Amino acid sequence: MENIVPLELMAAGEVGHVVQVDGSPEVVHRLAEMGLREQVRVMMVQPGRPCIVAVGDHRLSLRMDEKAEIFVALTMDA
Amino acid sequence: MPLTVAIIGNPNTGKSTLFNALTGLQVRVGNFPGVTVEKKIGRIKGTAQPIDLVDLPGTYSLSPRSLDEMVSVNVLLGRQTDVGKVDAVVCILDASNLERNFYLACQVLDLGLPTVIVLNMFDVASTRGVRIDIPALSKKLGVQVVATSAHRKEGLDALKAAIASAVPNGPGTRPHPFPETFYSECHQLASKLAGLCRSDAPSFLVERALLDVGGYLETEWLDDDNAAEQWRTALVEARTRLKDAGCRVPAIEAKARYAWAKQTLAEITTIPSARAETLSDRMDRVLTHRFAGLLIFAVLMVVVFQAIFSWAEPLMGWCEAGQSAASGFVASQLPPGTLRSLLTDGVVAGVGGVLVFLPQIGMLFLFIALLEDCGYLARAAFLMDKVMSKFGLNGKSFVPLMTSHACAIPGIMATRVIEDRRARLATILVAPLMSCSARLPVYTLFISLFVSDSPLLGLRGARQGLTLFAMYALGITAAALVAAVLRKTIFHSETPPFVMELPAYKWPSPWIVFSRVWDRMMAFVTRAGTLIFAAAIVVWAGSFFPGDHSQEFEKQRLIEAAEPIKSDLLLQEARTVEALDKLNQRISHAAWENATERDDILKLTASTQTELAKLKAKLKPFEDASDEVNHMRASLVEQSFLGWLGHLIEPIVKPLGWDWKIGVGTLLSFPARELVVTNLGIIYGLGQDVDESDQQLWSTIREAKWPDGRPVYGVPVALSIMVFFSLCAQCAATLMTIRRETNSWRWPLVTFSYMTSLAYLAALVTYQVAIRI
Numbered sequence: 001m002e003n004i005v006p007l008e009l010m011a012a013g014e015v016g017h018v019v020q021v022d023g024s025p026e027v028v029h030r031l032a033e034m035g036l037r038e039q040v041r042v043m044m045v046q047p048g049r050p051c052i053v054a055v056g057d058h059r060l061s062l063r064m065d066e067k068a069e070i071f072v073a074l075t076m077d078a
Numbered sequence: 079m080p081l082t083v084a085i086i087g088n089p090n091t092g093k094s095t096l097f098n099a100l101t102g103l104q105v106r107v108g109n110f111p112g113v114t115v116e117k118k119i120g121r122i123k124g125t126a127q128p129i130d131l132v133d134l135p136g137t138y139s140l141s142p143r144s145l146d147e148m149v150s151v152n153v154l155l156g157r158q159t160d161v162g163k164v165d166a167v168v169c170i171l172d173a174s175n176l177e178r179n180f181y182l183a184c185q186v187l188d189l190g191l192p193t194v195i196v197l198n199m200f201d202v203a204s205t206r207g208v209r210i211d212i213p214a215l216s217k218k219l220g221v222q223v224v225a226t227s228a229h230r231k232e233g234l235d236a237l238k239a240a241i242a243s244a245v246p247n248g249p250g251t252r253p254h255p256f257p258e259t260f261y262s263e264c265h266q267l268a269s270k271l272a273g274l275c276r277s278d279a280p281s282f283l284v285e286r287a288l289l290d291v292g293g294y295l296e297t298e299w300l301d302d303d304n305a306a307e308q309w310r311t312a313l314v315e316a317r318t319r320l321k322d323a324g325c326r327v328p329a330i331e332a333k334a335r336y337a338w339a340k341q342t343l344a345e346i347t348t349i350p351s352a353r354a355e356t357l358s359d360r361m362d363r364v365l366t367h368r369f370a371g372l373l374i375f376a377v378l379m380v381v382v383f384q385a386i387f388s389w390a391e392p393l394m395g396w397c398e399a400g401q402s403a404a405s406g407f408v409a410s411q412l413p414p415g416t417l418r419s420l421l422t423d424g425v426v427a428g429v430g431g432v433l434v435f436l437p438q439i440g441m442l443f444l445f446i447a448l449l450e451d452c453g454y455l456a457r458a459a460f461l462m463d464k465v466m467s468k469f470g471l472n473g474k475s476f477v478p479l480m481t482s483h484a485c486a487i488p489g490i491m492a493t494r495v496i497e498d499r500r501a502r503l504a505t506i507l508v509a510p511l512m513s514c515s516a517r518l519p520v521y522t523l524f525i526s527l528f529v530s531d532s533p534l535l536g537l538r539g540a541r542q543g544l545t546l547f548a549m550y551a552l553g554i555t556a557a558a559l560v561a562a563v564l565r566k567t568i569f570h571s572e573t574p575p576f577v578m579e580l581p582a583y584k585w586p587s588p589w590i591v592f593s594r595v596w597d598r599m600m601a602f603v604t605r606a607g608t609l610i611f612a613a614a615i616v617v618w619a620g621s622f623f624p625g626d627h628s629q630e631f632e633k634q635r636l637i638e639a640a641e642p643i644k645s646d647l648l649l650q651e652a653r654t655v656e657a658l659d660k661l662n663q664r665i666s667h668a669a670w671e672n673a674t675e676r677d678d679i680l681k682l683t684a685s686t687q688t689e690l691a692k693l694k695a696k697l698k699p700f701e702d703a704s705d706e707v708n709h710m711r712a713s714l715v716e717q718s719f720l721g722w723l724g725h726l727i728e729p730i731v732k733p734l735g736w737d738w739k740i741g742v743g744t745l746l747s748f749p750a751r752e753l754v755v756t757n758l759g760i761i762y763g764l765g766q767d768v769d770e771s772d773q774q775l776w777s778t779i780r781e782a783k784w785p786d787g788r789p790v791y792g793v794p795v796a797l798s799i800m801v802f803f804s805l806c807a808q809c810a811a812t813l814m815t816i817r818r819e820t821n822s823w824r825w826p827l828v829t830f831s832y833m834t835s836l837a838y839l840a841a842l843v844t845y846q847v848a849i850r851i
Contacts, residue, residue: 025291025328026143027575032332033138034577035178045359046366050463050473050576057175057206059362059580061460063467068575 023068087170401430428614470565794848
């Protein structure tokens with residue numbers, strides 16, 4: 001069974017893949033351009049607000065607002 | 079005819095290094111008209127046919143959200159008239175991260191221009207185990223693909239050859255990533271648009287308009303209100319139809335382009351599945367650490383601040399020395415008169431007023447370029463984001479605001495790193511509130527005069543120190559409040575989520591650092607510099623005319639003609655004083671053999687004293703003449719346009735506890751606040767060579783009286799002056815820099831008005847409260 005959590009609740013070192021990006025169309029579009037999109041593999045490097053996530057080979061610093069949320073299906077055994 | 083080739087790529091793909099390596103220093107830097115985007119064009123070295131390379135800002139996509147972002151699209155489509163038709167485009171990709179970079183590459187190939195794809199940082203990718211079949215990729219895309227490692231200067235010749243042959247090779251295969259329904263909707267929209275007098279729109283722009291919800295092409299493309307309304311309706315209808323067809327906009331773009339990327343790259347690249355921890359990751363564990371990271375950042379900021387504040391000081395001293403040498407030279411060549419006054423007080427002062435900022439600008443950008451190029455600046459922004467976001471700014475606002483404490487001009491120029499336009503403007507607008515080094519003379523003068531240095535809690539000077547601290551705290555508090563208010567009012571927007579890439583650390587390239595510092599300094603001199611210079615001339619004229627200066631000049635001429643006699647007398651005076659000192663010493667030590675010698679010494683002392691008195695009497699007329707000229711200047715300033723204005727505003731400044739002299743002094747300091755001490759010197763008839771520790775100025779200020787005999791100055795007035803100077807926009811150079819950076823007169827005007835009103839209100843409250851307690 002997949003365990004789906006908001007990206008901001010991931011613990012350091014947890015790995016998963018993005019299942020859904022919520023927010024205004026512009027925000028979702030921007031995030032996708034920077035590589036944060038559905039199906040992409042992410043790893044939480046440093047939780048917090050802002051947090052640091054590894055997206056593929058990139059490191060992104062991220063602070064979401066109230067209206068945007070990224071949901072991640074955690075990879076259990078990673 | 080030189081070829082025009084545009085160069086585009088994701089941020090942090092080494093685009094600047096590549097641009098510099100290809101063009102060298104033969105670069106023209108300017109602004110695209112009407113926007114804040116920098117225009118950089120360089121000639122490629124060593125090609126048979128001349129090729130001009132146009133540098134476009136680093137971007138993740140070609141989807142224009144604002145006029146600024148529209149510029150890149152316009153350049154690529156040949157619609158930017160000041161660049162002209164673009165013959166080819168070079169798209170730079172990070173070889174280690176091809177999939178995401180291919181999003182932009184897909185859009186670039188959609189333009190249908192002759193294209194060269196550059197896989198940069200190929201060496202890094204290779205060590206990571208990334209394998210790319212370049213000939214196969216080239217074949218699939220139908221364009222040339224070149225592998226480079228720009229920082230090692232590898233692959234540059236192949237790239238030059240590829241650029242030179244790009245035009246004859248023609249455009250590549252268009253990716254065509256969307257389903258057919260999308261293209262047929264675009265087709266319909268294009269004909270709709272032709273009916274709305276936009277028949278020239280290329281299909282690329284129509285596609286973008288359909289894809290970019292809330293983008294520039296949707297909201298600001300058509301000026302005609304009626305047409306714009308019809309256009310928006312057409313877009314909404316088309317998007318609804320696409321959604322019903324299972325092709326939701328804008329999500330379809332990411333889906334389609336990434337699918338294209340995946341399909342194109344399949345079987346061409348192999349990427350190692352397990353990613354080893356890099357040195358960058360290990361460094362980040364310390365540098366972005368909640369405590370260690372902040373501590374390191376704080377130490378770094380202290381060093382940077384100290385450097386701008388104190389290391390630039392000797393260089394600024396040279397500028398000032400050069401300025402007075404130039405003035406002295408002009409004075410030695412020309413008789414006193416309007417021309418000499420214009421040259422020394424207008425032209426030389428104006429040029430000096432520009433050059434004096436260069437050491438600080440150079441120093442700050444040296445640090446910023448170093449930190450940016452090695453990748454640390456993004457970490458600094460990450461660390462400060464938590465605090466800054468509380469005031470509606472983001473982490474990238476911190477460094478500009480911090481450095482504004484040395485000088486707001488480099489601070490404002492450093493806001494270019496902030497991509498969010500509203501956050502950037504808010505940062506620019508509050509940066510001048512930070513107490514810059516030019517406010518120090520004002521603080522020093524009034525604190526040492528009116529704040530007691532009696533010990534507080536056993537610490538001498540603690541009251542003075544606390545007052546100075548309060549002035550800095552006032553600026554920071556005001557900036558935080560104003561920023562918060564701005565973000566809630568004129569810059570109101572949904573604060574977009576803050577997303578920033580943290581590039582891998584690398585050694586800064588000296589060439590990039592040098593060219594960044596050079597660009598910034600040149601930009602300041604050519605753009606802001608000319609405006610600052612013009613402002614200096616205007617102020618000179620305002621304080622010079624319409625008074626009749628003939629008597630002043632005549633007197634000045636006499637003084638200068640008698641200068642040799644005066645210096646001779648001064649020399650004699652000094653010698654006599656020295657002789658007298660020696661005699662007095664002998665008397666006090668009773669250093670004589672007998673009574674005769676004693677009498678001789680006493681006699682000699684008496685005659686030397688008489689001589690000194692005679693010399694002093696001879697020197698008196700010279701001093702009187704200088705005083706007279708200073709008084710003439712004081713009254714000429716009072717009669718000048720600015721003096722007249724000062725009297726006019728007296729009723730306005732009276733509630734602050736000021737008389738017209740403080741009013742004029744302040745008014746004359748609007749071009750540059752550090753002038754206030756000199757201006758007070760001129761107004762009080764002490765001449766212009768006074769500084770904040772001048773005893774004569776101190777006693778004059780202490781003794782200044784209202785016509786009814788009450789003293790003008792006291793603690794409340796001193797506080798109200800300091801508060802006013804701390805918050806007021808008294809710096810033409812800063813306003814001109816804002817004008818240049820925002821490319822509009824609106825923002826310097828807004829800054830000026832809000833800061834001046836704020837300063838007035840705060841000074842009013844300070845004075846009215848202070849006289850009642």
